[in-house]
Amino acid sequence: MRIAAALFRGSLYAYTALFFAFIYIPLVLIVVYSFNANPINMMTWSGFTTEWYAQVLGFKTTISENALYIESTDQLVAAVLNSLKIATATTIIATVFGTAIALALHRFNFVGQGFYRVVMFMPMLMPDIVLGIALLIFFVNAGISLGITTIIIGQCTFLISYVFIVVSARLAGMDRTLENASADLGANEWTTFRRVVLPQLMPGILGGALLAFIISMDDLVITYFIAGIDVTTLPMFIFSMLRRGIKPEINAIAVMMLTFSFVIASIGLYLRSRQK
Amino acid sequence: MRNSMVRLEGATKVFSTPEGESLKALDGIDIDVGRNEFITLLGPSGCGKTTLLQAVSGFVELDSGRVIIDGQEMNDRPPYRRPVNTVFQNYALFPHMSVGENVGYSLEVARVSKAERTERVASALRMVGLEGMENRRPRQLSGGQQQRVALARALIARPKLLLLDEPLSALDKNLRETMQLELKTLQHELGISFVFVTHDQQEALTMSDRIAVLSNGRIQQVDTPRAIYDHPANTFVASFIGASNLFEGQANGDVVTTAEGTTIRHASEGAKNSRVTALIRPEHFFLDATEGCPAVDVVVEQIVFVGSSFELFGRTEQGRRLSAHVPAARRATIGALQQGQKSRWYYDPSAVHLIQGEVA
Numbered sequence: 286m287r288i289a290a291a292l293f294r295g296s297l298y299a300y301t302a303l304f305f306a307f308i309y310i311p312l313v314l315i316v317v318y319s320f321n322a323n324p325i326n327m328m329t330w331s332g333f334t335t336e337w338y339a340q341v342l343g344f345k346t347t348i349s350e351n352a353l354y355i356e357s358t359d360q361l362v363a364a365v366l367n368s369l370k371i372a373t374a375t376t377i378i379a380t381v382f383g384t385a386i387a388l389a390l391h392r393f394n395f396v397g398q399g400f401y402r403v404v405m406f407m408p409m410l411m412p413d414i415v416l417g418i419a420l421l422i423f424f425v426n427a428g429i430s431l432g433i434t435t436i437i438i439g440q441c442t443f444l445i446s447y448v449f450i451v452v453s454a455r456l457a458g459m460d461r462t463l464e465n466a467s468a469d470l471g472a473n474e475w476t477t478f479r480r481v482v483l484p485q486l487m488p489g490i491l492g493g494a495l496l497a498f499i500i501s502m503d504d505l506v507i508t509y510f511i512a513g514i515d516v517t518t519l520p521m522f523i524f525s526m527l528r529r530g531i532k533p534e535i536n537a538i539a540v541m542m543l544t545f546s547f548v549i550a551s552i553g554l555y556l557r558s559r560q561k
Numbered sequence: 562m563r564n565s566m567v568r569l570e571g572a573t574k575v576f577s578t579p580e581g582e583s584l585k586a587l588d589g590i591d592i593d594v595g596r597n598e599f600i601t602l603l604g605p606s607g608c609g610k611t612t613l614l615q616a617v618s619g620f621v622e623l624d625s626g627r628v629i630i631d632g633q634e635m636n637d638r639p640p641y642r643r644p645v646n647t648v649f650q651n652y653a654l655f656p657h658m659s660v661g662e663n664v665g666y667s668l669e670v671a672r673v674s675k676a677e678r679t680e681r682v683a684s685a686l687r688m689v690g691l692e693g694m695e696n697r698r699p700r701q702l703s704g705g706q707q708q709r710v711a712l713a714r715a716l717i718a719r720p721k722l723l724l725l726d727e728p729l730s731a732l733d734k735n736l737r738e739t740m741q742l743e744l745k746t747l748q749h750e751l752g753i754s755f756v757f758v759t760h761d762q763q764e765a766l767t768m769s770d771r772i773a774v775l776s777n778g779r780i781q782q783v784d785t786p787r788a789i790y791d792h793p794a795n796t797f798v799a800s801f802i803g804a805s806n807l808f809e810g811q812a813n814g815d816v817v818t819t820a821e822g823t824t825i826r827h828a829s830e831g832a833k834n835s836r837v838t839a840l841i842r843p844e845h846f847f848l849d850a851t852e853g854c855p856a857v858d859v860v861v862e863q864i865v866f867v868g869s870s871f872e873l874f875g876r877t878e879q880g881r882r883l884s885a886h887v888p889a890a891r892r893a894t895i896g897a898l899q900q901g902q903k904s905r906w907y908y909d910p911s912a913v914h915l916i917q918g919e920v921a
Contacts (some may be wrong), residue, residue, distance in 0.1 A: 460651075462650075463653050463655060465620055465640070465647075465649070465653065466649055466655070467666070468619075468620075468639070468640040468641045469618060469640055469641070469645075469646055469647045469649075470641075470666050470667035470670060470714065470715075470718070471641050471642075471670045471718065472670045473639075473641050476670055480670075481655060485656070485657060
């Protein structure tokens, strides 16, 4: 019996180790490859180098033959700036609307409440490709020229849902009697909202905003349909590079994106733990 | 009324349940709370006591009837413009604020200067025995301390009326009893009215000047704790407050005869030839025979020792369940009595209280 129990325990440990390995080893490999000097075969280690980073960041002016795929660093920088611009705009818009809708659905009772709740969930369940095509047809028929504006509008359609869900979850766990206590102590609705509801909701709002920001930075499928011909975002840029083979520079870009996401997620977790 | 602090006239509130039924939480309530009075709203859960409290604080809007606080009608005033403060059941302390910020909240909202605020927060905390705790967070405090913070926060703006919604229900027994006495003392010192909601009859008896017993959205009786205990107006009040032995039957002269033939003698006047319920409190039974006292024959089913007394449970020959409390000091009267044995329970007819009508 004791052997069976030990075996069971052992297999649980092994399962856990495998689980995390499966998720994280590819990410670790990308980091390792991004420093691999071998330009042809990434799987074979041929020494440590930061050349790929230097190339991506434009510090190296003489572009070696194997790194021809980044035609110019300017393109990459433009793509990153586009992505940042779009992510910032969509995050602000989605956070304001998502929070407002969550508050309205939590706070008031009205006809069709359940219906609206489902409507808010729908864009998340919709296949990206369908949403992308639908948005493209809409923008073209409405005569709106494709570009950054259409990307922002398009991304907001589903980012609002994400913020809505995160903020709703926070609202559901909030104690309504705190609002009553505030009113009882002489605070009107606005003061109560500012001093009691908002501070308590802040971790949810920040969490929703960070989620929206990361998803916006990451979105390829929908953005691809509604970007038009002039605007390229970072995921689109990487995707177009990939079509011509996996090259070491891509690893460097991926590692930088990974670091960026990691920093944002850490800030989010830190804020969350401080607010508790 | 000059001395009225709060008055409700015909207060009615109907809630609709999710199943589409309507529930009368308040059914034409009239009540008057005096200045300086400690009144308790007592009743089982769902009797409407919390709804009544919220009608005063403004969180419940009445369907009909009036709420008058200190001579002014309050019906159309939102909670934040009513001159009352509440101690909530789970304290409702703001978790993102320090103890000092919590207590000073109403002053801050009223734009009282920082210097005055600091001083008044300190004195409010001193009043509840939490001196110097301004910078703690609510979650760092024990349940009893949180309770005191809630109390200080509700009292700092010096309301004339304090509402307390089952504020002690989350505390353990000893602390609850200490807080009961402290609250009573505080109310006396401050000279303001307290409206206290509880479902604990012992708490109500201990603390109140008057008790209002509620059931099904109606006031069953409003009176002093002693009057409510000794002379309950109906069988609901009799059985809700304290333990009771009830004998419903036909009054005839000084005797009440139940349907199964048990007779109870009483000393009240004016209950001739009518349907009544006779009430004998368990502590009014005694086991030693006394000259001129009638008795009920009982088969003892259980004897429970609770420290200060023995609680005896038994049945009459006809199967009616009865209970008697014998003070521990008189344990000799129980003697060698054991479960399953017959026993005579004596009572004084003057201790029998008659309630008009039968058990509902």
